[in-house]
Amino acid sequence: MRPLSISGAWVHEPTVLPDDRGSFHEWFKAPVFTEAAGHPLTLAQANMSVSNRGTLRGIHYADVPPGQAKYVKCVRGTVVDVIVDVRTGSPTFGQWEAVRLDDRNHHAVYLSEGLGHGFMALTDNATVVYLCSEGYAPEREHGIHPLDPELGIEWPDGLIPLLSAKDEQAPTLAEAREQDLLPAYEVCVAHRESLGG
Numbered sequence: 001m002r003p004l005s006i007s008g009a010w011v012h013e014p015t016v017l018p019d020d021r022g023s024f025h026e027w028f029k030a031p032v033f034t035e036a037a038g039h040p041l042t043l044a045q046a047n048m049s050v051s052n053r054g055t056l057r058g059i060h061y062a063d064v065p066p067g068q069a070k071y072v073k074c075v076r077g078t079v080v081d082v083i084v085d086v087r088t089g090s091p092t093f094g095q096w097e098a099v100r101l102d103d104r105n106h107h108a109v110y111l112s113e114g115l116g117h118g119f120m121a122l123t124d125n126a127t128v129v130y131l132c133s134e135g136y137a138p139e140r141e142h143g144i145h146p147l148d149p150e151l152g153i154e155w156p157d158g159l160i161p162l163l164s165a166k167d168e169q170a171p172t173l174a175e176a177r178e179q180d181l182l183p184a185y186e187v188c189v190a191h192r193e194s195l196g197g
Contacts, residue, residue, distance in 0.1 A: 001036035001110065004097050007090070008112035008192060009083045010036050011099050016106055025106050027073055028131070037110065039195035041071060045132040051079070051121035056146050056161040058118015059084050059170075063140040064183040065191050067113025069133040074101035077126035081109055082153055084116035086144060086173065090185035094173060096153050101128070114188030118146050120155050142181050143170035150174055 001010040012032075014025040034040050049057065059082070062068040072081060084096040099109050101119070111117055119128065146153060147161065150173050155161065176182050 001032060003036070004083065004099070004109075006083055006085045006092050006095060006097055006115065008115055008188070009097065010110045012108040012110070014106055014108075027106060027108055028071065033071075033110070037112070038192070041069075041110075041131065042133045042195075043131055045135045047130040047132060049128050051126045051128070052162065053121055053124045053126070054159040054162045055121045055126070056118065056155065056163050056167070058082070058167065059086070059116040059144040059146050059151075060118065061086055061114065061116045061142055061144075061183065062134070062137070063142070064114045064188050066134050067183070067188065067191065069110070069112045070117055071108060071110045071131040072101070072117070072119075073106070073108040073129050074103060075127050075129055076103050077121065077123035078102040079119040079121050079126050079128060080156055081119040082117070083109065083111050084118070084144065084151065084153070086116040086176070086182050087114045087185040087188050088177060088182050093185070094151065096151060098154070112188070112192050114183040114185075114191075116144055120159065120161065122156060122159075142176065143167055144173050144176055145170040148172040
């Protein structure tokens, strides 16, 4: 697993073994994950979404503790996956990083508790699976508007973003900060360190 520019986020770039039958790859290995993240992945819930081309999901995050870490992979089609640092006090607060996830390179991303997450589908029937460290709890879930100009996420050109009503009404990063809805960097780091024992 290779660390991304935002602390607490990694990309897994597996070796894909193709042959005349198709291909094989290991999309998750516990020892590799634990060495990179500093703790094992606790699996509390597994989700799958299927999205039409242009669908934009996110930017979502949860209160910390306990937060909700995610290990994310696209198993059909292509998405641009975006991780956003929404942790107040972080050296990279407000910054984002995009990773292309598809059914050819088979990359996966891991984002630890307190980071924001979203993606845009570049193909119809883009199918994304998420391994989550905590179950869904609506009272702890929050969002940032994915088209917030302050964030300036460079979503792919040529697509009209299709957002849910909830994401369309999400606050900007500045509004979420004013409303004290954002996790604190030091709390997120302490929580992540506690997971390693």
